[in-house]
Amino acid sequence: PKKHRKGGQSSVRFARLREEKRHNYLRKVAELANQHFISNDKPNVAGLVLAGNAAFKNELSETEILDKRLGPVICAVVDVSYGGENGLNEAITLAAEALTNVKFVAEKKLVSKFFEEIALDTGMIVFGVDDSMRALEMGAVETMMLFEDLQITRYVVKNSIKGTTKTLYLNPQQEKNSKHFKDPETGNDYDVVSEDPLGEWLCHNFQNYGAQIEFITDKSQEGFQFVKGFGGIGGFLRYKVEIADHHENEGAGGDDFDPESDFI
Template identity: 60%
Template sequence: TSMISLIIPPKDQISRVAKMLADEFGTASNIKSRVNRLSVLGAITSVQQRLKLYNKVPPNGLVVYCGTIVTEEGKEKKVNIDFEPFKPINTSLYLCDNKFHTEALTALLSDDSKFGFIVIDGSGALFGTLQGNTREVLHKFTVDLPKKHGRGGQSALRFARLRMEKRHNYVRKVAETAVQLFISGDKVNVAGLVLAGSADFKTELSQSDMFDQRLQSKVLKLVDISYGGENGFNQAIELSTEVLSNVKFIQEKKLIGRYFDEISQDTGKYCFGVEDTLKALEMGAVEILIVYENLDIMRYVLHCQGTEEEKILYLTPEQEKDKSHFTDK
Protein backbone atom coordinates (compact mmCIF):
# COMPACT_ATOMS: atom_id res chain seq x y z
CA THR A 1 0.00 0.00 0.00
CA SER A 2 2.88 2.39 -0.56
CA MET A 3 2.11 3.69 -4.05
CA ILE A 4 1.03 7.31 -4.04
CA SER A 5 -0.89 8.96 -6.88
CA LEU A 6 -1.16 12.75 -6.62
CA ILE A 7 -2.89 14.96 -9.19
CA ILE A 8 -3.04 18.73 -8.67
CA PRO A 9 -5.28 20.80 -11.00
CA PRO A 10 -3.91 24.05 -12.57
CA LYS A 11 -5.37 26.63 -10.17
CA ASP A 12 -4.53 24.78 -6.94
CA GLN A 13 -1.78 25.90 -4.53
CA ILE A 14 1.43 23.96 -3.78
CA SER A 15 1.23 25.19 -0.16
CA ARG A 16 -2.21 23.59 0.33
CA VAL A 17 -0.98 20.24 -1.01
CA ALA A 18 2.20 20.44 1.13
CA LYS A 19 0.06 20.94 4.25
CA MET A 20 -2.20 18.03 3.27
CA LEU A 21 0.89 15.79 2.85
CA ALA A 22 2.21 16.86 6.27
CA ASP A 23 -1.15 15.85 7.80
CA GLU A 24 -1.03 12.51 5.93
CA PHE A 25 2.51 11.95 7.27
CA GLY A 26 1.21 12.43 10.81
CA THR A 27 -1.64 9.97 10.23
CA ALA A 28 0.68 7.38 8.61
CA SER A 29 3.01 7.52 11.64
CA ASN A 30 0.29 5.66 13.56
CA ILE A 31 0.20 2.64 11.22
CA LYS A 32 0.78 -0.43 13.43
CA SER A 33 2.72 -2.62 10.99
CA ARG A 34 6.34 -1.41 11.03
CA VAL A 35 7.11 -2.49 7.43
CA ASN A 36 3.94 -0.89 6.11
CA ARG A 37 4.48 2.29 8.16
CA LEU A 38 8.04 2.83 6.91
CA SER A 39 6.99 2.09 3.35
CA VAL A 40 4.12 4.65 3.38
CA LEU A 41 6.20 7.30 5.18
CA GLY A 42 8.98 6.80 2.61
CA ALA A 43 6.54 7.31 -0.26
CA ILE A 44 5.07 10.47 1.32
CA THR A 45 8.59 11.86 1.87
CA SER A 46 9.41 11.21 -1.81
CA VAL A 47 6.28 13.13 -2.88
CA GLN A 48 7.22 16.02 -0.55
CA GLN A 49 10.72 16.15 -2.12
CA ARG A 50 9.20 16.24 -5.61
CA LEU A 51 6.85 19.08 -4.65
CA LYS A 52 9.82 21.18 -3.47
CA LEU A 53 10.97 21.33 -7.12
CA TYR A 54 7.92 23.49 -7.92
CA ASN A 55 7.18 26.93 -6.48
CA LYS A 56 3.75 26.95 -8.15
CA VAL A 57 1.47 24.52 -9.99
CA PRO A 58 2.32 24.47 -13.75
CA PRO A 59 -0.30 25.85 -16.22
CA ASN A 60 -1.66 22.36 -17.05
CA GLY A 61 -1.51 21.03 -13.48
CA LEU A 62 0.90 18.53 -11.91
CA VAL A 63 0.96 14.72 -11.70
CA VAL A 64 3.18 12.89 -9.20
CA TYR A 65 3.63 9.13 -8.76
CA CYS A 66 5.91 7.85 -5.97
CA GLY A 67 6.30 4.46 -4.36
CA THR A 68 7.79 1.00 -4.53
CA ILE A 69 6.76 -1.39 -7.27
CA VAL A 70 7.58 -5.06 -7.81
CA THR A 71 9.17 -5.74 -11.21
CA GLU A 72 8.45 -8.78 -13.40
CA GLU A 73 11.60 -10.37 -11.98
CA GLY A 74 10.11 -10.06 -8.49
CA LYS A 75 12.51 -7.30 -7.39
CA GLU A 76 11.44 -4.14 -5.57
CA LYS A 77 12.06 -0.89 -7.40
CA LYS A 78 11.50 2.70 -6.26
CA VAL A 79 9.57 4.88 -8.70
CA ASN A 80 9.47 8.70 -8.53
CA ILE A 81 7.76 10.44 -11.43
CA ASP A 82 6.55 14.04 -11.68
CA PHE A 83 5.37 15.85 -14.82
CA GLU A 84 3.03 18.48 -16.22
CA PRO A 85 0.32 16.89 -18.42
CA PHE A 86 0.18 17.92 -22.09
CA LYS A 87 -3.13 19.72 -21.50
CA PRO A 88 -5.04 20.97 -18.43
CA ILE A 89 -6.10 18.21 -16.05
CA ASN A 90 -9.31 19.01 -14.23
CA THR A 91 -8.98 16.41 -11.47
CA SER A 92 -7.83 16.65 -7.87
CA LEU A 93 -6.58 13.33 -6.48
CA TYR A 94 -4.55 11.91 -3.60
CA LEU A 95 -4.51 8.14 -3.16
CA CYS A 96 -2.16 5.79 -1.37
CA ASP A 97 -2.77 2.13 -2.18
CA ASN A 98 -1.30 -0.79 -4.13
CA LYS A 99 -1.34 0.72 -7.64
CA PHE A 100 -0.77 3.99 -9.49
CA HIS A 101 -4.03 5.61 -10.64
CA THR A 102 -3.79 6.80 -14.25
CA GLU A 103 -7.52 6.98 -15.11
CA ALA A 104 -7.51 10.80 -15.22
CA LEU A 105 -4.61 10.74 -17.71
CA THR A 106 -6.43 8.22 -19.91
CA ALA A 107 -9.44 10.55 -19.92
CA LEU A 108 -7.20 13.38 -21.18
CA LEU A 109 -6.29 11.28 -24.21
CA SER A 110 -9.83 10.29 -25.11
CA ASP A 111 -11.44 13.74 -24.87
CA ASP A 112 -9.41 15.46 -27.52
CA SER A 113 -11.95 17.55 -29.42
CA LYS A 114 -12.42 21.15 -28.38
CA PHE A 115 -15.84 22.76 -28.84
CA GLY A 116 -16.71 26.45 -28.91
CA PHE A 117 -19.70 28.02 -27.16
CA ILE A 118 -21.28 31.43 -27.75
CA VAL A 119 -23.83 32.43 -25.11
CA ILE A 120 -25.72 35.51 -26.30
CA ASP A 121 -28.74 37.33 -24.90
CA GLY A 122 -30.06 40.85 -24.37
CA SER A 123 -27.60 41.66 -21.58
CA GLY A 124 -24.31 40.42 -23.02
CA ALA A 125 -22.27 37.66 -24.63
CA LEU A 126 -19.87 35.00 -23.38
CA PHE A 127 -17.40 32.97 -25.46
CA GLY A 128 -16.01 29.71 -24.08
CA THR A 129 -14.58 26.31 -24.95
CA LEU A 130 -15.11 22.80 -23.66
CA GLN A 131 -12.45 20.10 -24.00
CA GLY A 132 -13.16 16.84 -22.22
CA ASN A 133 -14.40 18.06 -18.84
CA THR A 134 -12.34 21.27 -18.93
CA ARG A 135 -14.37 24.39 -19.59
CA GLU A 136 -12.74 27.75 -20.20
CA VAL A 137 -14.23 31.23 -20.54
CA LEU A 138 -12.29 33.01 -23.30
CA HIS A 139 -14.04 36.38 -23.25
CA LYS A 140 -17.26 38.06 -22.15
CA PHE A 141 -18.83 41.50 -22.41
CA THR A 142 -22.08 43.18 -21.40
CA VAL A 143 -24.36 45.31 -23.55
CA ASP A 144 -26.98 47.93 -22.76
CA LEU A 145 -29.73 47.62 -25.36
CA PRO A 146 -32.72 49.98 -25.25
CA LYS A 147 -35.96 48.23 -24.28
CA LYS A 148 -39.12 48.42 -26.38
CA HIS A 149 -41.59 51.01 -25.08
CA GLY A 150 -44.87 52.42 -26.31
CA ARG A 151 -44.14 56.09 -25.61
CA GLY A 152 -42.78 58.70 -27.94
CA GLY A 153 -45.62 59.41 -30.36
CA GLN A 154 -43.91 60.69 -33.50
CA SER A 155 -40.53 59.70 -32.07
CA ALA A 156 -41.55 56.03 -31.77
CA LEU A 157 -40.14 55.23 -35.21
CA ARG A 158 -36.86 56.93 -34.37
CA PHE A 159 -36.64 54.94 -31.12
CA ALA A 160 -37.35 51.72 -33.01
CA ARG A 161 -34.67 52.60 -35.56
CA LEU A 162 -32.13 53.34 -32.82
CA ARG A 163 -33.00 50.08 -31.10
CA MET A 164 -32.54 48.07 -34.32
CA GLU A 165 -29.24 49.85 -35.00
CA LYS A 166 -27.88 49.03 -31.53
CA ARG A 167 -29.04 45.45 -31.87
CA HIS A 168 -27.37 45.19 -35.30
CA ASN A 169 -24.09 46.58 -33.89
CA TYR A 170 -24.26 44.13 -30.99
CA VAL A 171 -24.68 41.12 -33.29
CA ARG A 172 -21.80 42.44 -35.44
CA LYS A 173 -19.55 42.75 -32.37
CA VAL A 174 -20.38 39.16 -31.35
CA ALA A 175 -19.66 37.90 -34.90
CA GLU A 176 -16.32 39.76 -35.05
CA THR A 177 -15.26 38.53 -31.59
CA ALA A 178 -16.12 34.96 -32.61
CA VAL A 179 -13.70 35.23 -35.55
CA GLN A 180 -10.90 36.53 -33.29
CA LEU A 181 -11.39 33.69 -30.80
CA PHE A 182 -12.39 30.69 -32.91
CA ILE A 183 -10.30 31.21 -36.05
CA SER A 184 -6.51 31.08 -35.91
CA GLY A 185 -4.20 30.96 -38.91
CA ASP A 186 -7.20 31.07 -41.27
CA LYS A 187 -8.61 27.84 -39.79
CA VAL A 188 -11.42 27.19 -37.33
CA ASN A 189 -9.73 26.03 -34.09
CA VAL A 190 -12.73 24.11 -32.65
CA ALA A 191 -14.43 20.88 -33.76
CA GLY A 192 -17.87 22.46 -33.58
CA LEU A 193 -19.84 25.44 -32.26
CA VAL A 194 -22.88 25.67 -30.01
CA LEU A 195 -24.92 28.90 -30.00
CA ALA A 196 -26.95 29.38 -26.84
CA GLY A 197 -29.24 32.10 -25.53
CA SER A 198 -32.60 32.94 -24.03
CA ALA A 199 -33.91 35.32 -26.71
CA ASP A 200 -33.77 35.03 -30.51
CA PHE A 201 -30.25 36.56 -30.70
CA LYS A 202 -28.66 33.13 -31.27
CA THR A 203 -30.90 32.50 -34.31
CA GLU A 204 -30.22 36.00 -35.61
CA LEU A 205 -26.46 35.46 -35.25
CA SER A 206 -26.52 32.04 -36.96
CA GLN A 207 -28.40 33.47 -39.97
CA SER A 208 -26.56 36.79 -40.15
CA ASP A 209 -24.33 37.67 -43.14
CA MET A 210 -21.91 39.15 -40.59
CA PHE A 211 -21.28 35.70 -39.09
CA ASP A 212 -18.20 34.19 -40.80
CA GLN A 213 -19.09 31.37 -43.23
CA ARG A 214 -16.34 29.14 -41.82
CA LEU A 215 -17.90 29.37 -38.35
CA GLN A 216 -21.44 29.08 -39.68
CA SER A 217 -20.60 25.68 -41.18
CA LYS A 218 -19.35 24.49 -37.75
CA VAL A 219 -22.58 25.23 -35.85
CA LEU A 220 -23.79 21.95 -34.33
CA LYS A 221 -26.75 23.14 -32.32
CA LEU A 222 -28.80 26.15 -31.17
CA VAL A 223 -29.69 25.79 -27.50
CA ASP A 224 -32.42 27.58 -25.53
CA ILE A 225 -31.24 28.45 -22.04
CA SER A 226 -32.81 30.37 -19.20
CA TYR A 227 -29.73 32.34 -18.06
CA GLY A 228 -26.92 34.34 -19.61
CA GLY A 229 -23.24 34.46 -18.63
CA GLU A 230 -21.43 31.61 -16.86
CA ASN A 231 -24.60 29.93 -15.58
CA GLY A 232 -25.88 29.91 -19.14
CA PHE A 233 -22.56 28.43 -20.31
CA ASN A 234 -22.91 25.54 -17.82
CA GLN A 235 -26.51 24.96 -18.87
CA ALA A 236 -25.57 25.01 -22.57
CA ILE A 237 -22.88 22.36 -21.93
CA GLU A 238 -25.41 20.10 -20.19
CA LEU A 239 -27.91 20.44 -23.03
CA SER A 240 -25.31 19.70 -25.73
CA THR A 241 -23.57 16.59 -24.39
CA GLU A 242 -25.30 14.18 -26.76
CA VAL A 243 -24.55 16.25 -29.87
CA LEU A 244 -20.89 16.68 -28.87
CA SER A 245 -20.35 12.96 -28.23
CA ASN A 246 -21.73 12.17 -31.70
CA VAL A 247 -19.33 14.56 -33.45
CA LYS A 248 -16.23 12.42 -32.90
CA PHE A 249 -18.06 9.30 -34.05
CA ILE A 250 -19.27 11.02 -37.25
CA GLN A 251 -15.77 12.38 -37.98
CA GLU A 252 -14.24 8.91 -37.54
CA LYS A 253 -16.91 7.40 -39.80
CA LYS A 254 -16.14 9.98 -42.52
CA LEU A 255 -12.40 9.26 -42.30
CA ILE A 256 -12.85 5.50 -42.57
CA GLY A 257 -15.28 6.06 -45.48
CA ARG A 258 -12.69 8.17 -47.28
CA TYR A 259 -10.03 5.50 -46.71
CA PHE A 260 -12.20 2.77 -48.25
CA ASP A 261 -13.03 5.05 -51.20
CA GLU A 262 -9.30 5.36 -51.94
CA ILE A 263 -8.97 1.55 -51.82
CA SER A 264 -12.03 0.85 -54.00
CA GLN A 265 -10.89 3.39 -56.62
CA ASP A 266 -7.35 1.99 -56.42
CA THR A 267 -5.86 5.49 -56.34
CA GLY A 268 -2.54 4.31 -54.90
CA LYS A 269 -2.90 7.03 -52.24
CA TYR A 270 -3.26 4.61 -49.36
CA CYS A 271 -1.28 2.02 -47.45
CA PHE A 272 -1.86 -0.26 -44.47
CA GLY A 273 0.12 -2.39 -42.05
CA VAL A 274 2.66 -1.09 -39.57
CA GLU A 275 5.82 -1.31 -41.71
CA ASP A 276 4.44 0.31 -44.89
CA THR A 277 2.70 3.03 -42.90
CA LEU A 278 5.82 3.92 -40.91
CA LYS A 279 7.93 3.98 -44.10
CA ALA A 280 5.43 6.41 -45.64
CA LEU A 281 5.55 8.51 -42.45
CA GLU A 282 9.36 8.68 -42.54
CA MET A 283 9.16 9.83 -46.18
CA GLY A 284 6.73 12.59 -45.17
CA ALA A 285 4.13 11.14 -47.56
CA VAL A 286 1.25 10.82 -45.08
CA GLU A 287 -1.59 13.33 -44.98
CA ILE A 288 -4.00 11.39 -42.74
CA LEU A 289 -2.96 8.69 -40.28
CA ILE A 290 -5.57 6.35 -38.81
CA VAL A 291 -4.37 4.46 -35.72
CA TYR A 292 -6.22 1.59 -34.09
CA GLU A 293 -6.76 2.50 -30.43
CA ASN A 294 -5.57 -0.86 -29.05
CA LEU A 295 -2.49 -1.12 -31.26
CA ASP A 296 0.23 -2.64 -29.08
CA ILE A 297 3.48 -2.84 -31.04
CA MET A 298 7.08 -2.24 -29.99
CA ARG A 299 9.73 -0.85 -32.34
CA TYR A 300 13.18 -2.43 -31.97
CA VAL A 301 16.37 -1.21 -33.61
CA LEU A 302 18.90 -4.07 -33.78
CA HIS A 303 22.60 -3.39 -34.45
CA CYS A 304 24.79 -6.11 -35.92
CA GLN A 305 28.03 -6.27 -33.89
CA GLY A 306 30.46 -7.12 -36.67
CA THR A 307 29.08 -4.77 -39.32
CA GLU A 308 27.36 -1.41 -39.21
CA GLU A 309 24.13 -3.04 -40.34
CA GLU A 310 20.92 -1.93 -38.64
CA LYS A 311 17.64 -3.81 -38.60
CA ILE A 312 14.25 -2.48 -37.49
CA LEU A 313 11.55 -4.80 -36.12
CA TYR A 314 7.93 -4.13 -35.17
CA LEU A 315 6.73 -6.79 -32.74
CA THR A 316 3.52 -7.54 -30.86
CA PRO A 317 3.80 -8.61 -27.17
CA GLU A 318 3.29 -12.22 -28.34
CA GLN A 319 6.13 -11.99 -30.89
CA GLU A 320 8.43 -10.37 -28.29
CA LYS A 321 8.44 -13.59 -26.29
CA ASP A 322 10.07 -15.40 -29.21
CA LYS A 323 13.78 -14.69 -28.61
CA SER A 324 14.72 -15.90 -32.12
CA HIS A 325 13.77 -12.42 -33.39
CA PHE A 326 16.75 -11.01 -31.48
CA THR A 327 19.46 -13.45 -32.57
CA ASP A 328 21.22 -14.09 -35.86
CA LYS A 329 19.49 -16.70 -37.93
Protein backbone atom coordinates (compact mmCIF):
# COMPACT_ATOMS: atom_id res chain seq x y z
CA PRO A 1 0.00 0.00 0.00
CA LYS A 2 2.83 2.33 0.85
CA LYS A 3 4.58 1.73 -2.47
CA HIS A 4 1.32 2.05 -4.33
CA ARG A 5 0.53 5.38 -2.69
CA LYS A 6 4.00 6.68 -3.42
CA GLY A 7 3.79 5.51 -7.02
CA GLY A 8 0.46 7.22 -7.42
CA GLN A 9 1.91 10.48 -6.18
CA SER A 10 4.78 10.14 -8.66
CA SER A 11 2.32 9.65 -11.50
CA VAL A 12 0.45 12.81 -10.55
CA ARG A 13 3.74 14.71 -10.20
CA PHE A 14 4.96 13.57 -13.64
CA ALA A 15 1.63 14.51 -15.19
CA ARG A 16 1.89 17.95 -13.62
CA LEU A 17 5.45 18.36 -14.91
CA ARG A 18 4.37 17.35 -18.42
CA GLU A 19 1.53 19.84 -18.28
CA GLU A 20 3.90 22.59 -17.12
CA LYS A 21 6.32 21.83 -19.96
CA ARG A 22 3.46 21.83 -22.43
CA HIS A 23 2.21 25.17 -21.14
CA ASN A 24 5.72 26.67 -21.25
CA TYR A 25 6.18 25.47 -24.83
CA LEU A 26 2.78 26.87 -25.78
CA ARG A 27 3.76 30.21 -24.24
CA LYS A 28 7.10 30.19 -26.07
CA VAL A 29 5.48 29.49 -29.47
CA ALA A 30 2.82 32.15 -28.93
CA GLU A 31 5.36 34.76 -27.82
CA LEU A 32 7.60 34.02 -30.82
CA ALA A 33 4.58 34.32 -33.14
CA ASN A 34 3.73 37.70 -31.57
CA GLN A 35 7.35 38.80 -31.95
CA HIS A 36 7.78 37.78 -35.59
CA PHE A 37 4.33 38.33 -37.07
CA ILE A 38 3.32 41.64 -35.47
CA SER A 39 5.06 44.88 -36.43
CA ASN A 40 3.89 48.48 -36.42
CA ASP A 41 0.92 47.36 -34.31
CA LYS A 42 -0.50 45.09 -37.01
CA PRO A 43 0.10 41.65 -38.59
CA ASN A 44 2.93 41.72 -41.12
CA VAL A 45 1.75 38.57 -42.93
CA ALA A 46 -1.30 37.90 -45.08
CA GLY A 47 -1.98 34.48 -43.59
CA LEU A 48 -0.85 32.03 -40.91
CA VAL A 49 -1.04 28.24 -40.98
CA LEU A 50 -1.04 26.40 -37.65
CA ALA A 51 0.16 22.83 -37.99
CA GLY A 52 0.89 20.03 -35.57
CA ASN A 53 -0.36 16.77 -34.19
CA ALA A 54 -2.96 16.21 -31.47
CA ALA A 55 -4.70 19.28 -30.02
CA PHE A 56 -1.70 21.53 -29.45
CA LYS A 57 -2.29 23.64 -32.56
CA ASN A 58 -5.90 24.24 -31.52
CA GLU A 59 -4.79 25.29 -28.05
CA LEU A 60 -2.35 27.71 -29.66
CA SER A 61 -5.09 29.36 -31.70
CA GLU A 62 -7.29 29.71 -28.61
CA THR A 63 -4.74 30.78 -26.01
CA GLU A 64 -4.87 34.34 -24.72
CA ILE A 65 -1.07 34.51 -24.98
CA LEU A 66 -1.33 34.65 -28.78
CA ASP A 67 -1.90 38.24 -29.87
CA LYS A 68 -5.58 38.64 -30.80
CA ARG A 69 -4.59 40.61 -33.89
CA LEU A 70 -3.19 37.39 -35.36
CA GLY A 71 -6.54 35.59 -35.12
CA PRO A 72 -8.04 37.06 -38.31
CA VAL A 73 -5.01 36.04 -40.41
CA ILE A 74 -5.06 32.37 -39.34
CA CYS A 75 -6.18 30.82 -42.63
CA ALA A 76 -5.78 27.11 -41.83
CA VAL A 77 -5.25 24.68 -38.95
CA VAL A 78 -3.95 21.32 -40.19
CA ASP A 79 -2.89 17.97 -38.76
CA VAL A 80 0.58 16.80 -39.70
CA SER A 81 2.22 13.46 -39.06
CA TYR A 82 5.83 14.60 -38.99
CA GLY A 83 8.05 17.18 -37.38
CA GLY A 84 10.82 19.31 -38.84
CA GLU A 85 11.11 19.95 -42.56
CA ASN A 86 8.89 17.00 -43.51
CA GLY A 87 6.14 18.37 -41.29
CA LEU A 88 6.53 21.84 -42.83
CA ASN A 89 6.22 20.43 -46.36
CA GLU A 90 3.17 18.42 -45.33
CA ALA A 91 1.57 21.53 -43.82
CA ILE A 92 2.18 23.53 -47.00
CA THR A 93 0.54 20.79 -49.08
CA LEU A 94 -2.47 20.50 -46.79
CA ALA A 95 -2.95 24.28 -46.61
CA ALA A 96 -2.43 24.91 -50.33
CA GLU A 97 -6.05 25.82 -51.04
CA ALA A 98 -6.25 28.19 -48.08
CA LEU A 99 -2.97 29.85 -49.06
CA THR A 100 -4.23 30.27 -52.62
CA ASN A 101 -7.35 32.00 -51.33
CA VAL A 102 -5.21 34.34 -49.23
CA LYS A 103 -3.18 35.25 -52.33
CA PHE A 104 -6.32 35.94 -54.37
CA VAL A 105 -7.76 38.17 -51.66
CA ALA A 106 -4.51 40.14 -51.41
CA GLU A 107 -4.28 40.33 -55.22
CA LYS A 108 -7.84 41.60 -55.54
CA LYS A 109 -7.21 44.27 -52.90
CA LEU A 110 -3.98 45.44 -54.55
CA VAL A 111 -5.33 45.56 -58.12
CA SER A 112 -8.55 47.23 -56.98
CA LYS A 113 -6.45 49.94 -55.35
CA PHE A 114 -4.54 50.31 -58.64
CA PHE A 115 -7.82 50.75 -60.56
CA GLU A 116 -9.04 53.25 -57.96
CA GLU A 117 -5.91 55.37 -58.40
CA ILE A 118 -6.57 55.42 -62.16
CA ALA A 119 -10.21 56.41 -61.67
CA LEU A 120 -9.22 59.24 -59.32
CA ASP A 121 -6.47 60.36 -61.72
CA THR A 122 -4.04 60.83 -58.85
CA GLY A 123 -0.95 60.60 -61.03
CA MET A 124 0.50 58.14 -58.53
CA ILE A 125 0.46 55.02 -60.70
CA VAL A 126 2.28 53.92 -63.83
CA PHE A 127 1.61 51.09 -66.27
CA GLY A 128 2.96 49.58 -69.47
CA VAL A 129 6.47 48.30 -69.98
CA ASP A 130 8.19 51.48 -71.14
CA ASP A 131 6.68 53.89 -68.61
CA SER A 132 7.00 51.43 -65.73
CA MET A 133 10.66 50.79 -66.45
CA ARG A 134 11.42 54.50 -66.87
CA ALA A 135 9.78 55.25 -63.53
CA LEU A 136 11.69 52.38 -61.90
CA GLU A 137 15.01 53.67 -63.21
CA MET A 138 14.14 57.09 -61.76
CA GLY A 139 13.65 55.48 -58.35
CA ALA A 140 10.01 56.60 -58.33
CA VAL A 141 8.34 53.17 -58.10
CA GLU A 142 7.39 52.07 -54.61
CA THR A 143 5.58 48.86 -55.53
CA MET A 144 5.91 47.14 -58.90
CA MET A 145 3.02 44.90 -59.97
CA LEU A 146 4.13 42.15 -62.32
CA PHE A 147 2.23 39.41 -64.13
CA GLU A 148 3.83 36.13 -63.06
CA ASP A 149 4.01 34.91 -66.67
CA LEU A 150 5.01 38.18 -68.36
CA GLN A 151 6.17 37.49 -71.93
CA ILE A 152 8.61 40.37 -72.26
CA THR A 153 12.36 40.08 -72.82
CA ARG A 154 14.84 42.75 -71.78
CA TYR A 155 17.64 43.27 -74.30
CA VAL A 156 20.71 45.45 -73.92
CA VAL A 157 22.09 46.13 -77.39
CA LYS A 158 25.22 47.97 -78.49
CA ASN A 159 25.97 50.00 -81.58
CA SER A 160 29.51 48.82 -82.32
CA ILE A 161 30.23 51.82 -84.55
CA LYS A 162 28.97 54.57 -82.24
CA GLY A 163 29.87 52.69 -79.07
CA THR A 164 26.44 53.42 -77.56
CA THR A 165 24.07 51.01 -75.86
CA LYS A 166 20.34 51.00 -75.29
CA THR A 167 17.74 48.81 -73.61
CA LEU A 168 14.82 47.20 -75.46
CA TYR A 169 11.71 45.56 -74.02
CA LEU A 170 10.21 43.23 -76.62
CA ASN A 171 7.32 40.80 -76.66
CA PRO A 172 7.59 37.54 -78.66
CA GLN A 173 6.07 39.12 -81.77
CA GLN A 174 8.45 42.07 -81.68
CA GLU A 175 11.44 39.76 -81.25
CA LYS A 176 10.73 38.33 -84.69
CA ASN A 177 11.06 41.76 -86.30
CA SER A 178 14.72 42.39 -87.18
CA LYS A 179 14.24 46.17 -87.28
CA HIS A 180 14.46 46.28 -83.49
CA PHE A 181 18.02 44.95 -83.71
CA LYS A 182 19.29 47.38 -86.35
CA ASP A 183 20.48 50.98 -86.21
CA PRO A 184 17.73 52.94 -88.03
CA GLU A 185 20.29 55.40 -89.42
CA THR A 186 22.88 53.00 -90.82
CA GLY A 187 20.99 49.71 -90.97
CA ASN A 188 23.86 47.99 -89.15
CA ASP A 189 23.02 45.19 -86.75
CA TYR A 190 23.26 45.85 -83.03
CA ASP A 191 25.40 43.57 -80.87
CA VAL A 192 23.29 41.89 -78.20
CA VAL A 193 25.06 42.48 -74.88
CA SER A 194 22.48 40.74 -72.69
CA GLU A 195 19.11 39.04 -73.02
CA ASP A 196 16.90 38.28 -70.00
CA PRO A 197 13.22 37.63 -69.35
CA LEU A 198 12.05 40.91 -67.84
CA GLY A 199 10.38 39.24 -64.88
CA GLU A 200 13.56 37.37 -64.02
CA TRP A 201 15.67 40.52 -64.40
CA LEU A 202 13.34 42.46 -62.10
CA CYS A 203 13.49 39.73 -59.46
CA HIS A 204 17.27 40.11 -59.36
CA ASN A 205 17.41 43.90 -59.54
CA PHE A 206 14.27 45.50 -58.05
CA GLN A 207 15.92 46.16 -54.69
CA ASN A 208 18.58 48.27 -56.41
CA TYR A 209 15.82 50.77 -57.16
CA GLY A 210 14.22 50.74 -53.71
CA ALA A 211 11.08 49.02 -54.97
CA GLN A 212 9.00 46.04 -53.93
CA ILE A 213 7.50 43.46 -56.32
CA GLU A 214 4.02 41.98 -56.10
CA PHE A 215 3.24 39.15 -58.52
CA ILE A 216 -0.19 39.13 -60.13
CA THR A 217 -1.98 36.15 -61.66
CA ASP A 218 -4.64 36.21 -64.36
CA LYS A 219 -6.86 33.81 -62.43
CA SER A 220 -8.89 36.44 -60.61
CA GLN A 221 -11.16 38.87 -62.44
CA GLU A 222 -9.09 41.84 -61.30
CA GLY A 223 -5.81 40.14 -62.18
CA PHE A 224 -7.07 39.17 -65.62
CA GLN A 225 -8.13 42.76 -66.30
CA PHE A 226 -4.73 44.06 -65.18
CA VAL A 227 -2.90 41.61 -67.44
CA LYS A 228 -5.15 42.04 -70.47
CA GLY A 229 -5.74 45.77 -70.23
CA PHE A 230 -2.51 47.12 -68.80
CA GLY A 231 0.13 44.79 -70.18
CA GLY A 232 0.71 42.89 -66.94
CA ILE A 233 3.14 45.46 -65.56
CA GLY A 234 2.58 48.64 -63.59
CA GLY A 235 3.01 50.06 -60.17
CA PHE A 236 2.44 52.61 -57.45
CA LEU A 237 4.68 55.66 -57.37
CA ARG A 238 6.20 57.19 -54.26
CA TYR A 239 5.97 60.61 -55.91
CA LYS A 240 4.64 62.06 -59.15
CA VAL A 241 6.96 61.99 -62.13
CA GLU A 242 6.85 63.32 -65.67
CA ILE A 243 7.45 60.52 -68.15
CA ALA A 244 8.00 61.37 -71.83
CA ASP A 245 4.92 60.41 -73.81
CA HIS A 246 6.60 58.35 -76.49
CA HIS A 247 7.18 54.65 -77.04
CA GLU A 248 9.85 53.17 -79.18
CA ASN A 249 8.25 49.75 -78.85
CA GLU A 250 4.82 48.97 -80.20
CA GLY A 251 2.41 47.15 -77.95
CA ALA A 252 4.01 48.41 -74.74
CA GLY A 253 0.68 48.14 -72.95
CA GLY A 254 -0.09 44.62 -74.12
CA ASP A 255 -1.30 43.07 -77.37
CA ASP A 256 -4.88 44.35 -76.94
CA PHE A 257 -4.19 47.53 -74.98
CA ASP A 258 -6.57 50.41 -75.69
CA PRO A 259 -6.35 53.35 -73.28
CA GLU A 260 -9.87 54.46 -74.16
CA SER A 261 -11.63 51.16 -73.48
CA ASP A 262 -9.35 49.49 -70.93
CA PHE A 263 -9.40 52.17 -68.24
CA ILE A 264 -11.71 51.42 -65.34
